[in-house]
Amino acid sequence: MPPGIAPGGCFLWNRVILGKESFKVRLGLRSAFLSGVLLAVAVACASAQLGGVPLGQRYDPKLEPAQVRELVARYCRTDYVGARLNAADWPKIQPTVAWRENPEYSLFMVISRFDVSQDIGSERNGKYEVLVKYRLLGKFDLAEGYSVDSANQVEDVRFTVSEVNGEWRITDAEPNFPHPSKAAAMQWISRKLSETSDPAGNTIYQDSLQRLQAQGGSPLTK
Numbered sequence: 689m690p691p692g693i694a695p696g697g698c699f700l701w702n703r704v705i706l707g708k709e710s711f712k713v714r715l716g717l718r719s720a721f722l723s724g725v726l727l728a729v730a731v732a733c734a735s736a737q738l739g740g741v742p743l744g745q746r747y748d749p750k751l752e753p754a755q756v757r758e759l760v761a762r763y764c765r766t767d768y769v770g771a772r773l774n775a776a777d778w779p780k781i782q783p784t785v786a787w788r789e790n791p792e793y794s795l796f797m798v799i800s801r802f803d804v805s806q807d808i809g810s811e812r813n814g815k816y817e818v819l820v821k822y823r824l825l826g827k828f829d830l831a832e833g834y835s836v837d838s839a840n841q842v843e844d845v846r847f848t849v850s851e852v853n854g855e856w857r858i859t860d861a862e863p864n865f866p867h868p869s870k871a872a873a874m875q876w877i878s879r880k881l882s883e884t885s886d887p888a889g890n891t892i893y894q895d896s897l898q899r900l901q902a903q904g905g906s907p908l909t910k
Contacts, residue, residue: 752811752816752856753808753809753816755856756808756816756818756849756856757804757805757806757808757818759784759849759856759857759858760784760804760818760820760847760849760858761804762784763781763784763785763847763858764802764804764820764867766780766781766784767781767866767867767868768799768802768867768868768869768872769868769869769872770866770868770869770872770873770875770876772790772793772796772866772868773796773866773868773872773873773876774876775790778790784857784858785857785858785859786850786852786857786858786859791864793830793864793865793866794829794830794831795827795828795829795830795865796827796828796865796866796867796868796873797822797824797826797827797828797838797843797865797866797867798824798825798826798827798828798834798867798868798869798870798873798900799822799823799824799825799867799868799869800823800824800825800869800870801822801823802820802821802822802823802867803820803821804818804819804820805818805819805820805821807819814850814851815848815849815850815859816848816849816850816856817846817847817848817849818846818847818849819844819845819846819847820844820845820846820847821842821843821844821845822842822843822844822845822867823840823842824838824839824840824841824842824843825839825870825900825903826838826839826899826900826903828873828877828896832892833892833893833895833896834873834877834895834896834899834900835899836899836903839903845861845862845863845867846861846862847860847861848860848861870900870903873900874897874900874901877893877896877897877900878893878897880893881893881894881897
């Protein structure tokens with residue numbers, strides 16, 4: 689018992705000591721409880737932020753074919769509006785492919801529509817193959833300009849989709865040319881025409897625009 693405490697006050701002193709110890713225990717339990725609550729809230733928030741599974745990410749084997757088809761369809765839609773023709777639009781394409789840069793090309797096919805096959809098939813060696821059929825309007829060769837020799841033909845392009853770091857990505861396409869719409873192609877050619885000072889290039893771009901303008905094109909995609 690501390691000095692200055694009368695013997696009769698010993699009982700009160702012990703209650704004070706026990707009260708302090710009980711308060712410390714309660715405080716420790718409350719802190720542990722609050723820590724657990726905060727941890728649970730943090731986990732819940734993280735799950736909420738993740739929301740659905742990002743496009744291309746694997747989560748259910750039964751849904752993989754639908755995911756793979758939508759990934760290819762997303763690529764085709766973005767390519768259709770001219771994303772592969774413009775360097776500034778590459779970030780729109782990049783989330784769907786494994787390539788770090790836009791593959792070089794010597795020509796591109798101008799299309800009126802595309803159809804992504806519903807028949808994805810089964811996974812083989814960690815890969816899926818997806819067939820896309822493009823209805824062609826013509827071909828623009830970077831050295832020769834636009835031609836309509838392939839008009840109304842159907843071009844088959846086979847896309848290979850593989851798992852990359854836990855997500856589905858297009859890892860190959862054969863052939864791997866851009867397939868923009870008529871509107872996107874005309875916009876690109878018009879910009880090139882305004883930028884060129886070469887007489888030969890000027891002739892190529894002007895002639896290509898005239899041929900494209902004379903064609904019809906149906907913006908149908910699936």
